[in-house]
Amino acid sequence: MKWAYLGVPVVAAVPLLLTPGQLTTFVLLGLSAMTVVGLSLLMGYAGQVSLGQASFTAIGAYTSGLLALHHTPPLLALAAAPIAAGLAAVVVGVPILRLRGHQLAFATLALQLILLSVLGDADWAGGAVGLQGLPYLSIGGFELDDDMDYAYVVLVGVLLVSLIAYHLVHSRVGRGLRALATGEAAAEASGVPVGAYRLLVFAVSAAFAGLAGGIYSFFLGYLAPGSFPVLLSIEYVVMAVVGGLGSVGGALLGAALVTVVVQLLTTLATQPGMPSYAPSVLSYAVYALLLIAVVLFVPRGIVPSLRKSP
Amino acid sequence: MPDLLTVTGATRRFGGVYALRDVDLDVRAGETHAVIGPNGAGKSTLFKLIGGQLIATAGTIGYDGRRIDRLAPHRRARRGIAIAFQDSPVFHNLSVTENVMVGAHAVTRAGPVAAILRLPRHRRDEVTIRALAADALARTGLTEWADRPAAALPLGQQRALQVARALCGGPRLLLLDEPASGLRGPERTALATLIEQLRADGLSILLVEHDVAFVARLADRVTVLDLGRVIAHGTFAEIREDPAVITAYLGGPR
Numbered sequence: 001m002k003w004a005y006l007g008v009p010v011v012a013a014v015p016l017l018l019t020p021g022q023l024t025t026f027v028l029l030g031l032s033a034m035t036v037v038g039l040s041l042l043m044g045y046a047g048q049v050s051l052g053q054a055s056f057t058a059i060g061a062y063t064s065g066l067l068a069l070h071h072t073p074p075l076l077a078l079a080a081a082p083i084a085a086g087l088a089a090v091v092v093g094v095p096i097l098r099l100r101g102h103q104l105a106f107a108t109l110a111l112q113l114i115l116l117s118v119l120g121d122a123d124w125a126g127g128a129v130g131l132q133g134l135p136y137l138s139i140g141g142f143e144l145d146d147d148m149d150y151a152y153v154v155l156v157g158v159l160l161v162s163l164i165a166y167h168l169v170h171s172r173v174g175r176g177l178r179a180l181a182t183g184e185a186a187a188e189a190s191g192v193p194v195g196a197y198r199l200l201v202f203a204v205s206a207a208f209a210g211l212a213g214g215i216y217s218f219f220l221g222y223l224a225p226g227s228f229p230v231l232l233s234i235e236y237v238v239m240a241v242v243g244g245l246g247s248v249g250g251a252l253l254g255a256a257l258v259t260v261v262v263q264l265l266t267t268l269a270t271q272p273g274m275p276s277y278a279p280s281v282l283s284y285a286v287y288a289l290l291l292i293a294v295v296l297f298v299p300r301g302i303v304p305s306l307r308k309s310p
Numbered sequence: 311m312p313d314l315l316t317v318t319g320a321t322r323r324f325g326g327v328y329a330l331r332d333v334d335l336d337v338r339a340g341e342t343h344a345v346i347g348p349n350g351a352g353k354s355t356l357f358k359l360i361g362g363q364l365i366a367t368a369g370t371i372g373y374d375g376r377r378i379d380r381l382a383p384h385r386r387a388r389r390g391i392a393i394a395f396q397d398s399p400v401f402h403n404l405s406v407t408e409n410v411m412v413g414a415h416a417v418t419r420a421g422p423v424a425a426i427l428r429l430p431r432h433r434r435d436e437v438t439i440r441a442l443a444a445d446a447l448a449r450t451g452l453t454e455w456a457d458r459p460a461a462a463l464p465l466g467q468q469r470a471l472q473v474a475r476a477l478c479g480g481p482r483l484l485l486l487d488e489p490a491s492g493l494r495g496p497e498r499t500a501l502a503t504l505i506e507q508l509r510a511d512g513l514s515i516l517l518v519e520h521d522v523a524f525v526a527r528l529a530d531r532v533t534v535l536d537l538g539r540v541i542a543h544g545t546f547a548e549i550r551e552d553p554a555v556i557t558a559y560l561g562g563p564r
Contacts, residue, residue: 164426171425172411172418172435179401179412186395186472189361191387191416191479200422 008159015151023147025263027219030154031057033255034212036239037161037248038205043237044246045169045177046201048097052108053209053236055115056085058228060210061217062119065131068218074137078214085210089203097198112230119225130224137218150219157215161208162248168204169246177201181246231283235262238287242294244301253303262286313372314339314483314514315360320369322355329355331538332369337483342505342515344529344546346522348558351535353518357487360516361393362386373483387416392481394472396488402461409460409471410446413478414439442478449511450474450504466497473504483514490524502527534558 018026039053060081067077096107120128137144137153144150168174176192188194217223235258243254262283269278298305315337322330330352337343345353358364360371362383371379378386387393392413401409420435447453450470455463463471469489476484486505490498498521505528509515519525525532526546534542534549536558542549549555 167426167428168422171422171432172415172420172439173422173425175404175408175412176415178404178408182401182403183399185363185383186393186401186475187412188383189363189387189393189395190413190475191384192412193382193384204422 012152012155015148015155018151020147023151025259027147027150027154029256029259030151030158031212031216031219032236032239032259033252034154034157034161034215035209035236036243036255037158037165037251038208039236040240040243040245040247040251040254041165041169042201042205043240045174045181046198047181048198048202049102049105049237050108050202050205050233051105051230051237052110052112052115052233053205054228054230054232055108055112056089056206056209057213057216057232058112058115058119058225059088059206060085060213061223061227062125062131062213063210064214065134065217065223066125068134069131074135074218075139078137078211078218081214081217082207082211085213086203086207089206090199093199093202097195097202109230109233112228112233116225116228116230126224128225130222130227131217132222134217134221134223136221137215144218147219150215153215153219157211158252161211162252164204165208165248169248173197173200178246234287238291241301242290244298244304247301247303250301250303254301257302258287258290261290312339313337314374315516316370316372317356317360318370318372320356320359320371321367322352322359322364323367328538330359330366330535333535333538333540335533335540335543337514337516338530339482339514340509340512341530342509342517342528344517344519344525344532345535346519346525346532347535347541350537351558352538353535354487355538356535357393357485357516357518361391361485384415387479387481390416390480390482391485392416392476392479392483393485394469394476394487394489396491400460400463400468400471400475402459404460405456406452406458406460406463406471407440407443407447407456410443410452410474410478411439413446413475414442416479416481417442439478442480443474446474446478449477449507451500464497466493466500469493469497469501470504473508477508481513483516484508486515486517486519488519489517490519490521498524 015023015026035053035057042048042050063084064077064081067080068074092111096104099107119125177197180187180192180194184194239254239258240251242258244250265282265286266279269282313336317333317335320330320333333356345356347353359366362381366379370377373389418435418439420432424432447456450473452470452474455467460471489501502524529546532546532549533540534555541554541558542552
């Protein structure tokens with residue numbers, strides 16, 4: 001972990017070197033990374049797959065967006081995003097976490113479809129058009145109005161969720177989580193409240209996604225249900241698996257790798273002469289190929305495979 | 311000596327089949343009590359009822375003067391009941407020390423907020439947990455293995471590790487599920503010596519075991535199960551002469 005601190009100034013210098021277009025990608029990458037750190041905890045430690053993690057991003061984004069439009073100070077609106085997403089996870093998590101394996105994956109997927117359809121029909125959320133004209137984030141009277149500002153907001157966000165995840169994993173609670181990932185009955189018999197810990201990880205992962213969603217709403221300035229498709233949830237799962245589950249470094253690497261590869265292919269697919277369906281075909285195909293390649297060749301994900309086993 | 315654990319009329323039905331029927335059992339403070347019986351006698355079911363992994367269809371389980379039969383397993387652990395399972399191995403993704411530290415869950419409380427904010431409570435608990443783990447490792451003779459990955463231990467040490475994890479929660483009652491199964495001679499002797507040492511330290515032990523010689527050496531009292539019912543109980547010398555036990559073990563008309 002100590003060496004990881006050395007990476008912070010290096011990464012902090014990156015936005016200064018990017019073109020405006022790349023800066024947007026950088027911000028979106030960072031937002032994905034925040035969500036994937038949480039998802040990786042959930043999948044690695046609670047042994048649960050969520051195919052609806054983007055619904056918590058959406059909940060965070062809409063919470064911030066709606067509050068900001070109703071004249072809540074932006075910073076407060078942003079702080080409400082992870083709280084709302086975390087609470088939503090607790091509410092849906094109690095029944096959902098009784099489900100096992102694939103059932104949970106489908107339940108979370110269903111959750112997202114329901115949420116998208118509700119948001120699409122809700123007048124208070126702007127319906128299919130969504131929310132527009134959101135204010136910029138401002139901190140102490142200083143308005144964050146360009147991409148460079150958000151690059152650093154996102155960096156702080158990534159650092160924050162990484163630190164929270166690391167502290168959580170390396171603690172009494174974290175040992176309990178790692179134990180229940182391999183031997184649920186033995187963990188419970190050792191005094192680990194398995195159900196409560198699962199719910200905790202689900203809520204924490206949702207809160208991370210919610211915080212990312214909150215930043216996203218201020219960054220783009222508009223929100224629509226279409227900003228949070230199911231494909232986004234799948235993308236998060238692929239990022240987590242590629243990087244390696246239960247590893248903060250893996251989550252960050254997975255998010256970076258998938259974002260860059262998809263970006264390159266999108267650029268390729270939008271070249272003149274490519275058919276109109278090329279971008280979507282290429283992105284779906286890339287997720288599938290990445291997932292298959294990782295499962296075949298580095299089943300534990302990239303970062304855990306680089307380390308020796310514990 | 312007072313009873314620490316009292317099982318009364320414990321019954322567990324799976325569909326129409328009784329795995330356990332009207333079983334009474336008590337473990338006195340400080341004794342080593344063995345449950346033996348042929349395959350399918352209901353030993354594991356009884357064990358899981360006490361640990362909370364299964365809920366009884368009928369009957370009560372009292373521990374330290376209070377009923378525990380509706381408590382979740384982790385709450386029973388907090389009351390001082392620790393279990394070493396036969397069929398669930400060590401936490402193979404953790405080091406030996408970390409495995410043992412998980413056992414301290416039962417006696418510590420620092421939660422997620424303390425962990426995330428690195429509050430004093432987290433630091434205090436970590437110090438306590440490390441000390442408890444070091445002590446449990448020393449008692450089980452695992453100190454030299456402390457930093458190894460748990461998956462790398464030989465089977466005998468893995469069993470000792472399960473006992474160490476159970477001890478780390480400072481239990482009063484230790485449940486051991488077939489601890490000797492699959493062990494070779496010297497490992498078996500080492501484990502028996504460890505269990506005798508724990509008994510001498512005042513721990514109450516409930517031992518579910520297949521190996522009769524192992525039971526003969528360790529148990530103060532023995533309860534014999536067959537087809538889900540208690541067919542005999544007493545000292546090992548007493549049950550050894552019991553005709554019902556001889557029939558159950560050697561076969562014959564029932």
